[in-house]
Amino acid sequence: MSGVLALLGGPRSAALHLGLIAVLAVLQFVLAEYHHIAMSRILVLACFAIGFNIAFGYTGLLSLGHALFFGAGMYGAGLAAQFLAVAGPGAFLIGLAAAIATTLIAGAIALRTAGVSFMIVTLMFAQAGYLTVYYFGAYTRGDEGFVVDATMRTLFGLALNDATVRYWIALALFAVCLVGALAVARSGLGRVLVAIRENEERARMLGYDVYRYKLTALVISGAMAGAAGAAYGLLFGYVGASFASIQYSILPLLWVLMGGAGVVLGPFLGTLAMFYLIDLTSGVTTAYLLVVGLALIALILFFPKGILGTLREKLGARGASWLP
Amino acid sequence: MAALDAQATADAKAPVLLRTQGLTRRFGGLTAVDSVDFALPEGEIRALIGPNGAGKTTFVSLLSGRIRPSAGRVEFDGRDVTQLKAHARVARGIAYTFQITSIFKAMSARENVMLAAQRRLTQGLLGPSEERLRAEADAALARVGLGSRADEPAGALSYGHQRLLEVAMGLGLAPRLLILDEPTQGLSDEEIAAFIDLVRDIARQSTVLLIEHNMQVVMGLADRITVLDRGAILAEGPPDAIRADEAVQRAYLGG
Numbered sequence: 009m010s011g012v013l014a015l016l017g018g019p020r021s022a023a024l025h026l027g028l029i030a031v032l033a034v035l036q037f038v039l040a041e042y043h044h045i046a047m048s049r050i051l052v053l054a055c056f057a058i059g060f061n062i063a064f065g066y067t068g069l070l071s072l073g074h075a076l077f078f079g080a081g082m083y084g085a086g087l088a089a090q091f092l093a094v095a096g097p098g099a100f101l102i103g104l105a106a107a108i109a110t111t112l113i114a115g116a117i118a119l120r121t122a123g124v125s126f127m128i129v130t131l132m133f134a135q136a137g138y139l140t141v142y143y144f145g146a147y148t149r150g151d152e153g154f155v156v157d158a159t160m161r162t163l164f165g166l167a168l169n170d171a172t173v174r175y176w177i178a179l180a181l182f183a184v185c186l187v188g189a190l191a192v193a194r195s196g197l198g199r200v201l202v203a204i205r206e207n208e209e210r211a212r213m214l215g216y217d218v219y220r221y222k223l224t225a226l227v228i229s230g231a232m233a234g235a236a237g238a239a240y241g242l243l244f245g246y247v248g249a250s251f252a253s254i255q256y257s258i259l260p261l262l263w264v265l266m267g268g269a270g271v272v273l274g275p276f277l278g279t280l281a282m283f284y285l286i287d288l289t290s291g292v293t294t295a296y297l298l299v300v301g302l303a304l305i306a307l308i309l310f311f312p313k314g315i316l317g318t319l320r321e322k323l324g325a326r327g328a329s330w331l332p
Numbered sequence: 333m334a335a336l337d338a339q340a341t342a343d344a345k346a347p348v349l350l351r352t353q354g355l356t357r358r359f360g361g362l363t364a365v366d367s368v369d370f371a372l373p374e375g376e377i378r379a380l381i382g383p384n385g386a387g388k389t390t391f392v393s394l395l396s397g398r399i400r401p402s403a404g405r406v407e408f409d410g411r412d413v414t415q416l417k418a419h420a421r422v423a424r425g426i427a428y429t430f431q432i433t434s435i436f437k438a439m440s441a442r443e444n445v446m447l448a449a450q451r452r453l454t455q456g457l458l459g460p461s462e463e464r465l466r467a468e469a470d471a472a473l474a475r476v477g478l479g480s481r482a483d484e485p486a487g488a489l490s491y492g493h494q495r496l497l498e499v500a501m502g503l504g505l506a507p508r509l510l511i512l513d514e515p516t517q518g519l520s521d522e523e524i525a526a527f528i529d530l531v532r533d534i535a536r537q538s539t540v541l542l543i544e545h546n547m548q549v550v551m552g553l554a555d556r557i558t559v560l561d562r563g564a565i566l567a568e569g570p571p572d573a574i575r576a577d578e579a580v581q582r583a584y585l586g587g
């Protein structure tokens with residue numbers, strides 16, 4: 009029992025994170041249809057952001073190519089469902105495996121560089137992935153994308169086009185990623201990752217193989233991004249090139265910056281806030297991107313560490329016990 | 333020549349833990365370390381002294397693997413480690429404390445030392461328990477006199493205490509060779525006295541290579557002294573001989 013508590017970052021952190029999952033479970037019975045669907049999407053995308061946070065927030069690896077891993081998951085699952093007639097968990101696992109393999113290869117090469125070069129190399133990898141989607145246009149249908157056949161969108165006999173099923177699955181995936189991120193953050197591994205972020209040279213001179221740790225972090229990160237991509241394609245039934253575009257490399261960065269980099273709960277809050285910010289402003293004005301831009305500027309001015317990062321700092325030691 | 337004879341006797345007594353041959357490092361046109369042959373027997377406290385810019389930090393950086401040599405080789409415990417990366421050398425037992433304080437400022441002093449102990453105690457994927465790590469870290473902090481400051485953020489410690497934290501991190505690694513690069517910079521006289529006792533205590537388990545400008549510390553601690561000047565070994569021998577050496581006086585002691 010104390011082992012589980014430690015895994016969840018102590019009693020306060022456990023209460024907060026498990027509490028959130030419980031609230032989200034209940035919420036679906038209350039939410040209006042529109043918000044119900046929106047929330048399923050947010051939960052899946054939050055997994056993407058949680059993964060990004062492991063690389064960026066905890067390890068200090070600013071990747072501009074995470075769309076590659078999200079896309080690998082989505083296309084791995086989508087193409088398996090469409091052309092190999094693999095449904096349900098099989099397609100998801102193929103997507104996950106594709107994302108992990110892609111991260112391993114791209115990461116092993118990109119991590120030979122650091123800083124700005126790392127950003128550029130990851131960006132290039134993602135661009136190559138994006139172009140690959142067009143290259144195999146006969147299968148992927150490029151920009152236009154394809155709709156995953158409903159008969160393939162099943163999980164253990166449950167139809168994934170059912171909104172309630174979708175919500176439960178999205179929530180389950182979210183819970184796994186959130187608890188996984190908590191466990192990483194609170195483990196010895198997490199401590200080393202933060203040490204590498206804070207002072208890489210020092211970590212090396214304590215005997216840590218920095219390259220190996222970074223690659224580990226990147227693979228965990230890419231696996232979560234890929235899981236999100238695979239789930240997104242299967243749950244919502246559409247696979248298209250835009251999900252592999254630069255936009256989907258930048259979005260997780262914005263979500264994480266908004267919610268709080270290096271805070272386990274940050275990515276979820278950021279994804280939620282950004283989604284509704286765009287949703288609300290685009291209903292009012294066509295210049296909604298301007299509003300989003302201004303919101304980001306205000307955020308950087310007043311919450312430089314993101315909403316939860318700044319809050320945690322204000323709360324001091326108490327903050328750290330609630331928000332690892 | 334007396335220095336060389338003394339070297340031979342020292343070698344005969346204890347096995348050599350660390351040896352360099354023709355170790356050289358050039359920075360552009362500057363040869364910071366110039367073909368150094370050096371041997372350090374196990375169990376010794378060796379002081380490495382020399383004027384500013386003599387190449388002391390560069391030399392020990394070559395030992396720890398922080399920088400690559402331009403030529404020459406490094407042997408540790410009878411094995412050639414020249415090609416080994418820095419982290420792998422740490423795993424073999426070479427620990428380096430930075431001249432320019434390098435700690436994890438946002439973490440507590442305890443966590444800084446836990447990180448050192450964690451690497452040593454991790455086997456494969458299995459890390460030590462949190463309690464074990466804390467106990468190890470607190471013991472190391474107590475040894476350097478920072479026991480009461482374990483919970484403070486490392487960045488909030490005074491400069492002298494950050495230097496001691498560096499030493500505690502070195503202890504957390506339980507190294508076979510501990511390289512200390514000007515550890516007493518910024519310490520008060522009392523703290524220096526305590527530090528001298530600490531290094532004596534450390535030397536019962538580890539070999540110590542100490543770069544130091546404070547002559548009181550050097551003379552009080554070193555079994556032998558190596559003097560580096562312009563990248564080359566100028567003299568080597570026991571403290572008394574070094575104090576009396578004319579070349580050393582001219583180059584360094586300002587005599």
Ligand SMILES: Nc1ncnc2c1ncn2[C@@H]1O[C@H](COP(=O)(O)OP(=O)(O)OP(=O)(O)O)[C@@H](O)[C@H]1O
Pocket residue numbers: 359362364382383384385386387388389390391431
């Ligand atoms: N990375 C580097 N690039 C270029 N020159 C360097 C570099 N590191 C050291 N040097 C030069 O090499 C020489 C030796 O420097 P080093 O830091 O090893 O001296 P030191 O004996 O440790 O001096 P101090 O007592 O001031 O610490 C100096 O002239 C220094 O300017």
Ligand SMILES: [Mg+2]
Pocket residue numbers: 388389390431
């Ligand atoms: Mg120096």
